[in-house]
Amino acid sequence: MKAKPFLLSLIALSLSLGLFTACSNNKPKAPEAPVKLAMSAPQVAADESGLIALGQCPVTDPHLTVTVSDDYTSATICYDGKELQTIADEDGLATDDAPVHFLDANFDGLTDIFIGMGESRTYSTLLLWDPEKQQFVRTGTLGTPSLQGFMLHPYSKSVVEGGSNSFCEFAVTRSLWEGNKLQPQEDLIIIYGAENYAMNGVQHKFTLKDPEGQALYSTETVEELPELWTAIARVYLFD
DSSP, X not given: OTHHHHHHHHHHHHHHHHHHHHHHHTOOOOOOOOOOOXXXXXXXXXXXXXXXXXXXXXXXXXXXXXXXXXXXXXXXEEETTEEEEEEEOTTXXXXXXXXXXXXXXXXXXXXXXXXXXXXXXXXXXXXXXXXXXXXXXXXXXXXXXXXXXXXXXXXXXXXXXXXXXXXXXXXXXXXEEETXXXXXXXXXXXXXXXXXXXXXXXXXXXXXXXXXXXXXXXXXXXXXXXHHHHHHHHHHOOO
């Protein structure tokens, strides 16, 4: 009769251990970290001027495909055939023809997408890959009617755009990235014809200005510009 309490204690202990084991096995598993997509940017070498033109960037990617709607108001992006996201804007992502190029626009080693011609009087959209959000983020519309010629300068990590403002004035803007936004750093104003200097408020053919329009440098010959600007200006000169 004295063995019963001991036997009952053993049974209770076994039940407790079994319940503990069951509870331990039912603990929720820690969520698995999301798989990061492979977004290594294409390797594009700069030309002899140190610049990369949009036309040098590939139009295909090992993983990505981009389909732009017929009215240019949306673009569907797929990764290995599966839809990743859709970018839409009722005002349009691009105008006229809308080719797609893959590039490293912000020099972070990840693939970005440029939609549009990147030329005068056409509008283009630049999409940057955000590794934290695992999606493309629109930086805004590039290529105002007075600007064209989207180019990259990897050495200075600059984005360069240039185009004709009038029959005698050509303007080139160099911008740097601050986060996902482009911030203009300098403008190079090129005036054709000495007779047009006065009406454009300059003294020489080449005038380098800050974003507020204050002249930083002025010279008559491209060789006398700061080294970076000498290379850039030669790309856009047409005389």
